[in-house]
Amino acid sequence: MRKKIEESAVGARARKKQHVASRGARVFDLPTRYARPLNQETLLERRKVAPQKKAILAGAHFEMVQLAKSLNFDLVAVCDPAKTGPWHDFLVYGQDEEAIVSHPCDGVILAIDDSQLRAKVQTYYAGLGVEALNVLGGTIDSSSSYGPGLVACQMSIVTTECTLGEGVRLNVGATVMHDCSVGDFTTLAPHALLLGHVTVEEECYIGAKATILPGLRVGRGSVVGAGAVVTKDVPPGRIVKGVPAR
Ligand SMILES: CC(C)(COP(=O)(O)OP(=O)(O)OC[C@H]1O[C@@H](n2cnc3c(N)ncnc32)[C@H](O)[C@@H]1OP(=O)(O)O)[C@@H](O)C(=O)NCCC(=O)NCCS
Numbered sequence: 001m002r003k004k005i006e007e008s009a010v011g012a013r014a015r016k017k018q019h020v021a022s023r024g025a026r027v028f029d030l031p032t033r034y035a036r037p038l039n040q041e042t043l044l045e046r047r048k049v050a051p052q053k054k055a056i057l058a059g060a061h062f063e064m065v066q067l068a069k070s071l072n073f074d075l076v077a078v079c080d081p082a083k084t085g086p087w088h089d090f091l092v093y094g095q096d097e098e099a100i101v102s103h104p105c106d107g108v109i110l111a112i113d114d115s116q117l118r119a120k121v122q123t124y125y126a127g128l129g130v131e132a133l134n135v136l137g138g139t140i141d142s143s144s145s146y147g148p149g150l151v152a153c154q155m156s157i158v159t160t161e162c163t164l165g166e167g168v169r170l171n172v173g174a175t176v177m178h179d180c181s182v183g184d185f186t187t188l189a190p191h192a193l194l195l196g197h198v199t200v201e202e203e204c205y206i207g208a209k210a211t212i213l214p215g216l217r218v219g220r221g222s223v224v225g226a227g228a229v230v231t232k233d234v235p236p237g238r239i240v241k242g243v244p245a246r
Contacts, residue, residue, distance in 0.1 A: 109133045111151045113169060115203040115221075119185040122149050122167045138170060147184065156188075165202065174206075177214075189226065201236065210245075 108125050110132060112118040122132045132149030138156030140146065147166030152158070156170035159177050165184035170176070174188035177195050183202035188194070192206040195214040200206060204218050207226035212218060218234045225241025234240050 105130060107131050107133045108149075109135055109151060110149055110167065111135070111153075111169070113171070113187050113189070113205075115169075115185045115187050115205055118149075118167055118169065118187075119203060122185070132167060138174075144176075171208075183220065192224075207241075 108122070108130055110118050110122055112121065125132065134146070134148065134150045136150070136152050137154045138152040138158070140152065140158040141160045141162070143160045144158045144162035144164065146158075146164035146168060149167040150164060150170070151168075152170040153172040153174070155173040157175045158164065158170070159175075161178055162176050162180045162182070164176075164182045165186070167185040168182050169185075169187040171188060171190045171192070173191040175191070175193045176182060176188070177193075177198075179197045180194045181199045182188075182194070183200060183204065185202060186200050186204045186206070188206045189208040189210070191209045193209075193211045194200065194206070195212060197215045198212045198217070200212070200218040201220040201222075203221045205223045206212065206218070207224050207228060209226060210224045210228040210230065212224070212230045216230055216233050218224065218230065219236030219238065221237045222234045223239045224230055224234065224245060225239070227243070228241050228245040229243040230240065231244040234245070240246060
């Protein structure tokens with residue numbers, strides 16, 4: 001009887017192990033499903049680093065992980081304090097910028113939402129002659145321009161005659177309408193919307209689904225809360241939220 005109980009305990013452990021392994025496999029499949037339309041042909045500009053070279057990728061996006069894998073990047077530094085331990089086969093550095101910049105590499109993709117951290121890391125690598133790669137997962141009209149280190153997620157759109165500085169981050173579904181200007185290291189969270197002739201200065205954060213009405217200016221380093229509707233210019237260094245944003 002005792003032997004039977006021991007055997008069944010062993011069986012239960014084995015089954016649990018198998019279950020955990022299959023759960024792991026399902027989680028592992030997730031980025032592939034999300035990232036199916038993306039590949040290095042469409043995403044990574046040809047003029048940039050050769051795919052076989054090593055690069056560091058920072059950021060926790062499924063499509064970025066997929067891209068990193070397809071390019072044989074050797075490291076991803078996930079800038080998310082909530083994540084611990086290895087993630088999708090890559091190392092995780094949390095928000096430890098010392099650790100992020102400690103890795104020698106030939107190119108960086110910086111899918112970091114935090115503008116200041118992104119600016120620091122990109123500037124550090126630029127000083128070493130390491131290029132910030134452009135990842136074009138969305139649609140950018142050919143009449144618009146952008147600097148190095150643009151990471152534009154799926155479904156992001158930049159329409160006509162826009163100017164994007166260096167290190168701009170467009171999260172999933174972010175939309176930049178005609179004649180906008182987006183300053184260096186500014187982040188647009190998912191589905192943020194800049195209507196025509198909007199200027200968002202450097203290192204701003206425009207929250208998810210926030211809308212900036214036409215012709216307005218958001219001053220340097222300002223934060224616009226999720227879901228806000230901005231109806232007046234925002235002075236530099238301010239946090240505004242709500243409808244209308246205050
Ligand atoms: C606005 C924001 C930057 C926080 O600003 P904050 O001034 O530090 O706000 P706090 O968290 O201290 O909250 C202060 C008050 O504002 C409210 N508030 C917070 N965010 C708000 C928002 N987006 N819209 C309306 N009210 C908001 C809070 O409920 C709180 O209200 P209370 O005083 O009545 O309790 C943040 O809430 C936000 O919206 N960030 C963007 C998040 C995002 O888009 N993430 C995308 C991830 S991919």
